[in-house]
Amino acid sequence: MEQQIAPLARLTEQFGRLPGVGRKSALRMAYHTVKLSKEEAKAFAEAILTARESIRRCAVCCDLTDREICAVCSSSKRDPSLLCVVEDPREVTAIERTHEYRGLYHVLHGVLSPLNGIGPEALTVMELLARLEDGLVREVIMATNPTVEGEATAMYLSRLIKPLGIAVSRLAYGVPVGADLEYADEITLARALEGRRSL
Amino acid sequence: MEQQIAPLARLTEQFGRLPGVGRKSALRMAYHTVKLSKEEAKAFAEAILTARESIRRCAVCCDLTDREICAVCSSSKRDPSLLCVVEDPREVTAIERTHEYRGLYHVLHGVLSPLNGIGPEALTVMELLARLEDGLVREVIMATNPTVEGEATAMYLSRLIKPLGIAVSRLAYGVPVGADLEYADEITLARALEGRRSL
Numbered sequence: 001m002e003q004q005i006a007p008l009a010r011l012t013e014q015f016g017r018l019p020g021v022g023r024k025s026a027l028r029m030a031y032h033t034v035k036l037s038k039e040e041a042k043a044f045a046e047a048i049l050t051a052r053e054s055i056r057r058c059a060v061c062c063d064l065t066d067r068e069i070c071a072v073c074s075s076s077k078r079d080p081s082l083l084c085v086v087e088d089p090r091e092v093t094a095i096e097r098t099h100e101y102r103g104l105y106h107v108l109h110g111v112l113s114p115l116n117g118i119g120p121e122a123l124t125v126m127e128l129l130a131r132l133e134d135g136l137v138r139e140v141i142m143a144t145n146p147t148v149e150g151e152a153t154a155m156y157l158s159r160l161i162k163p164l165g166i167a168v169s170r171l172a173y174g175v176p177v178g179a180d181l182e183y184a185d186e187i188t189l190a191r192a193l194e195g196r197r198s199l
Numbered sequence: 200m201e202q203q204i205a206p207l208a209r210l211t212e213q214f215g216r217l218p219g220v221g222r223k224s225a226l227r228m229a230y231h232t233v234k235l236s237k238e239e240a241k242a243f244a245e246a247i248l249t250a251r252e253s254i255r256r257c258a259v260c261c262d263l264t265d266r267e268i269c270a271v272c273s274s275s276k277r278d279p280s281l282l283c284v285v286e287d288p289r290e291v292t293a294i295e296r297t298h299e300y301r302g303l304y305h306v307l308h309g310v311l312s313p314l315n316g317i318g319p320e321a322l323t324v325m326e327l328l329a330r331l332e333d334g335l336v337r338e339v340i341m342a343t344n345p346t347v348e349g350e351a352t353a354m355y356l357s358r359l360i361k362p363l364g365i366a367v368s369r370l371a372y373g374v375p376v377g378a379d380l381e382y383a384d385e386i387t388l389a390r391a392l393e394g395r396r397s398l
Binding site: 006007008010011013018019027028029030031032034036042043045047048052054055065088089093 | 204205206207209210212214217218219224226227228229230231232233235237240241242243244245246247248249250251252253254263264265287288289
């Protein structure tokens with residue numbers, strides 16, 4: 001009967017718009033929300049509004065932040081000669097988790113996708129090129145995803161950046177650590193062979 | 200770096216409390232929400248608050264509704280002599296979807312679970328018994344889930360209701376329509392044999 005209960009239907013619809021949430025999950029979430037205490041429901045609604053209001057793009061690297069300049073960009077401990085270009089803020093989180101990278105980032109907020117009408121102007125390419133002007137950056141690491149579009153974007157950017165006399169590198173391809181070779185797809189395996197190193 | 204962005208971390212935490220949402224999904228949802236327009240974020244937050252404020256239990260059947268008495272209970276087209284007892288509002292929706300049932304419902308909002316400290320007083324058992332007092336109901340259909348706790352709850356209620364001279368029935372067990380016998384579990388299959396009908 002939830003069709004007839006408008007507020008529940010509206011909330012279900014809202015949850016259904018979240019990535020990876022189907023009709024049944026959205027309904028479960030709506031029922032869950034209705035059972036929250038008044039304070040909990042208020043905290044939930046406020047978290048949405050506060051996040052939407054206070055989160056913006058870092059003025060330097062375009063990563064998400066609640067300040068003018070993000071924590072990485074404003075840290076004096078990071079190496080400003082190394083720039084890692086990623087598609088998404090989530091990739092920054094993933095790379096930070098390795099605790100291996102000490103350079104800076106640049107978040108594109110997408111990849112080139114001509115078929116979907118996404119050209120360089122829809123990404124933060126202008127901002128990236130502006131950052132390279134002062135000559136401080138010595139190497140740009142392309143860490144876009146190993147997809148067709150991620151590759152194309154990396155190639156496109158490298159053609160713009162190399163003429164500036166800046167080294168451009170790409171993340172290594174290969175078999176994931178701990179994975180079983182038997183289950184690796186042919187392309188990954190071929191790339192792993194191609195990129196083999198002497199021991 | 201999302202650890203350092205408090206509003207994003209708080210929103211991720213809120214999404215992570217929803218049923219079936221893990222850490223990664225919650226983060227994806229939070230990033231998605233940050234990208235919403237101001238109006239969209241406001242509509243989302245308001246849907247939560249409105250649902251929480253306006254949805255309550257029907258004064259008769261305890262199903263969720265935004266009125267004093269729900270649409271099923273206030274309909275003159277339903278058969279008041281037949282009462283279907285379910286665990287959850289979602290089950291009402293599932294049964295309504297069959298378009299086969301014309302009686303009324305009673306929503307328990309849970310099942311008996313002594314190990315988790317859930318006794319009859321935590322469910323709407325009192326409300327159920329009060330509804331049976333006027334002698335209008337002739338049959339109560341136990342449609343609790345076919346789990347150990349659902350069974351125990353159905354047994355418990357049937358022992359309270361039968362002495363009132365009201366028929367108590369249970370949903371039929373059997374192989375799901377369209378399913379392959381090969382994949383049916385032994386218990387379901389045994390119940391299907393036990394409940395066989397002559398053709």
